[in-house]
Amino acid sequence: MAATQKEHQEETHIEIDVLEAIFSLMPLIELVPACHVSKVWNHAVFSSLAHLKQIKPWLIILTQTTRASRVVTEHAYDPRSHAWLQIKHQPLITKASEFPTVRSSHSTLLYTLTPSEFTFSIDALHLKWHHAPSPRVWRTDPIIARVGNHVVVAGGACEFEDDPLAVEMYNMESSAWVRCQSMPKKMKNTSASTWQSVSVVGETMLVTEKDSGVTYSFNAIAMKWEGPYYLCPDQSVFYCVTGTSSEKLMVVGLVGEAGNVREVKLWEVKDGLSSGMKEIGSMPKEMVEKLKGDSEFGSVEVIWVGDFVYLRNTLVLEELVVCEVMNGSLCEWRSVRNVAVDGGTRMVFCGGDVCMEDLQKAVLSEKRKFCMK
Numbered sequence: 001m002a003a004t005q006k007e008h009q010e011e012t013h014i015e016i017d018v019l020e021a022i023f024s025l026m027p028l029i030e031l032v033p034a035c036h037v038s039k040v041w042n043h044a045v046f047s048s049l050a051h052l053k054q055i056k057p058w059l060i061i062l063t064q065t066t067r068a069s070r071v072v073t074e075h076a077y078d079p080r081s082h083a084w085l086q087i088k089h090q091p092l093i094t095k096a097s098e099f100p101t102v103r104s105s106h107s108t109l110l111y112t113l114t115p116s117e118f119t120f121s122i123d124a125l126h127l128k129w130h131h132a133p134s135p136r137v138w139r140t141d142p143i144i145a146r147v148g149n150h151v152v153v154a155g156g157a158c159e160f161e162d163d164p165l166a167v168e169m170y171n172m173e174s175s176a177w178v179r180c181q182s183m184p185k186k187m188k189n190t191s192a193s194t195w196q197s198v199s200v201v202g203e204t205m206l207v208t209e210k211d212s213g214v215t216y217s218f219n220a221i222a223m224k225w226e227g228p229y230y231l232c233p234d235q236s237v238f239y240c241v242t243g244t245s246s247e248k249l250m251v252v253g254l255v256g257e258a259g260n261v262r263e264v265k266l267w268e269v270k271d272g273l274s275s276g277m278k279e280i281g282s283m284p285k286e287m288v289e290k291l292k293g294d295s296e297f298g299s300v301e302v303i304w305v306g307d308f309v310y311l312r313n314t315l316v317l318e319e320l321v322v323c324e325v326m327n328g329s330l331c332e333w334r335s336v337r338n339v340a341v342d343g344g345t346r347m348v349f350c351g352g353d354v355c356m357e358d359l360q361k362a363v364l365s366e367k368r369k370f371c372m373k
Contacts, residue, residue, distance in 0.1 A: 019044035024052040027081035028354075029370050032363050035356070049356065056080040057306035057353045058124055061338070062110075063345040064102055072102060075340040075373070078354075079308060079324070084339045084373035087125075104350040105144035106198050107243070107304045109151070113139070118153075118170070122146050124352030125362050135177060137166040141192040145205050147220040149173050152205055154218070155183050155191030165191055169220065180223040183207075184216055197241040197302070201249055206273075208242045213251075215242070215273065229273040233265070242269075243304030245325040251277060252302050252309060261297045264288055264311065266323060266331060281331025283311075287321050290335050305351035310336075317341045339373050 111120035142156030165183035213232025237253035256262035264283040293316035
């Protein structure tokens with residue numbers, strides 16, 4: 001009797017091991033129904049994700065047509081599975097009579113802004129939307145980032161506003177706006193998001209001028225600015241964008257000159273903003289050529305999603321180059337075909353961590369349909 005029970009336990013253990021191995025080969029979206037087959041399968045799914053092939057943050061691309069602004073198509077790239085999905089769902093939630101332009105900021109935050117309402121979502125699948133009154137200062141191209149329990153809205157104000165460098169902060173717990181210290185006066189001509197990259201470390205937002213690397217920090221607790229700091233790695237870099245990986249501040253830099261990019265490199269900023277940087281990776285030459293395509297470099301967009309850095313040349317829509325930063329210092333580069341390209345539409349890039357519970361919630365709600373591309 002004891003021997004039979006032992007044999008059964010061994011068979012069950014083997015079955016779970018086999019299931020875990022099979023599940024590690026399956027796209028993440030296909031594991032959702034597997035979780036509901038039985039308790040054994042559910043355990044095997046989560047064990048496989050924990051020990052064999054962990055979930056990695058998704059890149060989300062929204063395309064919005066100018067003719068029918070309510071028509072928003074969403075694609076997701078799952079780097080764990082190297083798979084693209086199309087996500088079909090109801091129109092994004094908004095109370096505005098006219099559907100506003102969807103924008104992204106700090107890569108993980110999606111928002112719309114009208115004179116009467118500020119609507120934003122901070123989860124990767126955009127399952128929840130927050131509705132707030134619009135900031136008191138009207139802005140057309142602001143710098144926006146989530147810092148802790150706050151959303152900071154800075155600069156980008158219209159010319160008729162008294163203070164083009166105004167900063168306001170929305171508290172997600174109290175649902176209230178607070179006016180903060182304005183941006184430094186030296187940023188007057190470059191306070192729009194077009195000129196700046198934004199990153200967040202802890203309770204601090206860092207705003208970096210892309211052409212020079214000049215950086216100012218804003219502490220959301222003290223509501224004050226500090227700087228300037230200089231995050232341009234060296235004189236050969238003419239364009240740089242900051243981001244974070246494993247809570248470390250990073251810089252992507254284009255080496256050469258506009259129209260003649262020789263290299264694309266990645267640096268880690270040391271402990272303090274004034275303590276220098278160390279190079280941790282350089283994009284392989286064949287990837288630089290892929291990014292360049294048949295044209296010169298146009299504007300280069302950099303999207304930070306967790307430990308992944310996505311780069312795209314705005315003149316080569318179909319190609320993405322991605323760098324995965326592993327163990328904080330090892331870079332793995334590859335190219336990814338952008339399946340979201342559709343002529344006549346604008347693309348909005350964002351992304352973030354996707355947990356199995358949120359994915360199950362999205363699938364079971366029937367408000368979203370996921371289709372493998």
